[in-house]
Amino acid sequence: MDSSSIESNSIEWNTEDELDVDNISSSSSHQDQIADFAPSSSSCNCRGSNTIHQFLQMGFSKEMVIKAVKENGQNEGAVLDALLAYKTFEESPEDEHVLDDPCHAELASNVLDVYPDKEICENEEFKNLSTEKDRTVSLLVEMGYQAEEALAAIDRCSLDTPIAELVEFISAAQFAYHTDAQLGELSYDNKIHQHQKLNGPVYMSKKKRKFYDNEMRKLQKQRKYLEKQPMDHDNEIVHLPNPMVGFGVPNQPSPVLFQRRIPDEAEGRPYFYFENVALAPKGVWHTMSRFLYYIDPEFVDSKFFCAAARKRGYIHNLPIENRSQLLPTPPSTIHEALPHTKQYWPSWDKRMQLNCILTCIGSAKLTDRIKKAVEKSGDEPLPGVKKYVIQQCKKWNLIWVGKNKVAPLEPHEMEMLMGFPPNHTRGGGISRTEQYTVLGNAFQVDTVAYHLSVLKRMFPDGISVLSLFSGIGGAEVALHRLGIPLRNVVSVEISETCRKILQSWWDETNQQGKLIHFHDIRMVTAHELEKCMSTFGGFDLIIGGSPCNNLAGGNRSTRNGLEGSKSCLFFEYYRIIELVRSMMRHR
């Protein structure tokens, strides 16, 4: 298999742990840190006067050992912690570079490869260490970590945790809060508050720390500014074009275009492409546009590309000249797309196209009610019956599959309408309900491909993609069908079902590039992104549509805009896009 799957986010951050990890960095001094992370008395192993002798044998100076014992008594663990901390204090700044590198996790794993535990364990000094905890700390210190980092990791993960996992824990702790990802569900204001409280990272090189701090400050400042912008209720409403043809669609008259304005800071690589429902609550698109460099959204109805409507807004910095359609072009009417239904279609149902494909379907009871109503009316139903039937058919996207018989679309019909290959979502342990859910949330491939087609001449040798909220891989399928080689795809998708579908498609289509999975966008850190970028040489395209659950008209209970628990992830999209772009500017 050509793909590699990095199971990221393997560290579970519960709230208390987050705060504790934060404390590593937020303590005002090394002494504070030592105090915070000193082992508990229950874990100590006091051994009387042998303690001093043993620490002297370990190579600590007499003065340091005496000082440590004075301060910590015969508590062996605490004495060792203090000694290690003193030693760290004494190290010159130049020595910090080993653990300061933001790519330290990678370095550490390399160290594990070339400097196996066995080799370290045979070291004479190592053998003299009395407890397992000491040995583990020593190993980690040998690898370049600070003692208090090692102790904190052991305390959090337990002593039985393999070295590699401890390394991962420390790396995550170092970098997670840097991008505020570890603050999880906290509100933005709380995140800011936490960041201000934290005082920035401790374990990074000054240069990198300064860079990330500056970027984070800029991001926070910009966001605060954007959030505090006075609400101009006349200007905040983004008007939807009618017809909804965006900057132009095939076989339709070109719209009268205003001057498309892309600010300098948003121009060029990495290109980005953001998608969401067009009919969001008032003000939402204005807000999203403000965050995404004030670029005007392009609203397009997919009914100009296939036989089903799908009104979506797209904010992107792609060129809009010389776009091309995917070939063969998909059927544009119901009868062309679903020819087997034509014989049953009553003349009084004038629908030529379907409505938006949603995540749920009409019930069997409803189709039964419709059948009975039509049968009762004879060949020519009464106007009232016709009206009721048409209304329900439009509402639930029902099609005629027999005499007087309507039914919801089958998953494979939805796949076809959405531009996915047959059986894309079928099998592999995925239920029908799940198929409907993931297809209802997907891109319409032909529409997206039309916009992305300009990338083909820009990246003829292939493209590196950061795919956020990947879903079932609409973007990947679109790029593949455009003939743009997928060199590297970093996919961020929280649904295991969707990840399985994308992986399965990737394998079946014999992709030559690498596919890397991340789960939760909130847990994607600057460090992880930098690791990917250093491997891939940056990203060419950042693409994705953030969750619309709290924006969509179908949501009757929690349609609360960008404040909603799901749709607020738009701000994570913004965070990632801003982070990647600023990192790439400084490469």
Added chain:
DNA sequence: TGTACGATGAATGTGCCA
């Protein structure tokens, strides 16, 4: 426990007409 089913409106935009 997982899956399928069915009941649950409101927000927003559009078109027509006075």
Added chain:
DNA sequence: TGGCACATTCATCGTACA
């Protein structure tokens, strides 16, 4: 231009059942 009727909408939640 305002008012009205009408059309559309990447959904959520509780319940039944295997």
